[in-house]
Amino acid sequence: MDDTPVVNRPLTASVVGGGVGGQLSAQALSNSPNFALRAVADRNERVREQIATQYRGVRTFSSHEMMFTECPTDVVCVSTYPSSHEEVALAALQLPLAGILVEKPLGDTYAAGRRILDAIEGRRLPVVVPHGLLARATPLDVLQCVRRGCIGVLSLVEVQCAHLDIINAGIYWVNFFVHLIGDEPIHSVLAAYSGPRNLDSERGRLEVVD
Ligand SMILES: NC(=O)c1ccc[n+]([C@@H]2O[C@H](COP(=O)([O-])OP(=O)(O)OC[C@H]3O[C@@H](n4cnc5c(N)ncnc54)[C@H](O)[C@@H]3O)[C@@H](O)[C@H]2O)c1
Numbered sequence: 001m002d003d004t005p006v007v008n009r010p011l012t013a014s015v016v017g018g019g020v021g022g023q024l025s026a027q028a029l030s031n032s033p034n035f036a037l038r039a040v041a042d043r044n045e046r047v048r049e050q051i052a053t054q055y056r057g058v059r060t061f062s063s064h065e066m067m068f069t070e071c072p073t074d075v076v077c078v079s080t081y082p083s084s085h086e087e088v089a090l091a092a093l094q095l096p097l098a099g100i101l102v103e104k105p106l107g108d109t110y111a112a113g114r115r116i117l118d119a120i121e122g123r124r125l126p127v128v129v130p131h132g133l134l135a136r137a138t139p140l141d142v143l144q145c146v147r148r149g150c151i152g153v154l155s156l157v158e159v160q161c162a163h164l165d166i167i168n169a170g171i172y173w174v175n176f177f178v179h180l181i182g183d184e185p186i187h188s189v190l191a192a193y194s195g196p197r198n199l200d201s202e203r204g205r206l207e208v209v210d
Pocket of ligand 1: 016018019021041043044062063080081103130131168169
């Protein structure tokens with residue numbers, strides 16, 4: 001750990017999970033003068049090799065435990081699958097962190113997400129959850145337009161999520177829907193799903209209930 005006061009230097013940073021989400025954080029950290037990307041942990045050897053080639057001088061580890069012990073940083077980005085966010089985030093919070101990023105969805109259940117936020121709040125740390133949909137101009141325009149009544153009375157909202165998995169991408173649509181309807185009463189919700197009835201992988205668990 002660098003003991004220089006954090007106000008006088010870039011914050012050191014590490015990423016757990018070097019896939020699509022983790023690469024976005026690694027790239028942003030490495031492009032920023034305010035951060036120094038020090039390490040990435042991923043249990044996939046190919047990912048570690050790719051990171052080592054792409055980011056010269058960045059250390060790679062096969063587990064977050066090893067990385068936190070050997071290369072603790074001021075900031076940790078938790079970019080594994082939602083089912084392991086809680087374990088990794090709580091382990092990261094044992095470090096003297098200056099801040100933490102936890103990918104959306106915060107956890108694979110509401111309870112897991114709540115526990116992560118409670119633990120972060122308990123440490124009084126700033127947290128970032130990358131969630132671009134409600135920060136972009138176009139969806140914000142749509143929200144304002146609908147609220148101003150530009151399209152008349154809102155009577156139907158149809159969401160289609162064809163090419164992205166419901167756990168990692170569905171959170172965007174649920175969140176957008178909640179902001180779109182505000183306090184308006186909902187008459188009914190219809191969901192149609194055409195995928196496996198039971199899915200139990202690291203990326204998430206899904207059970208279709210009739
Ligand atoms: N904010 C965004 O724009 C954005 C984009 C894509 C994904 N995500 C989020 O990032 C998270 C990961 O999704 P992804 O699409 O990057 O998945 P991915 O499959 O592309 O990558 C996940 C990586 O994490 C590694 N991994 C998994 N568990 C691990 C563990 N316990 N320790 C070390 N490494 C581990 C895997 O080997 C893999 O390389 C999800 O929460 C997803 O919603 C966010």
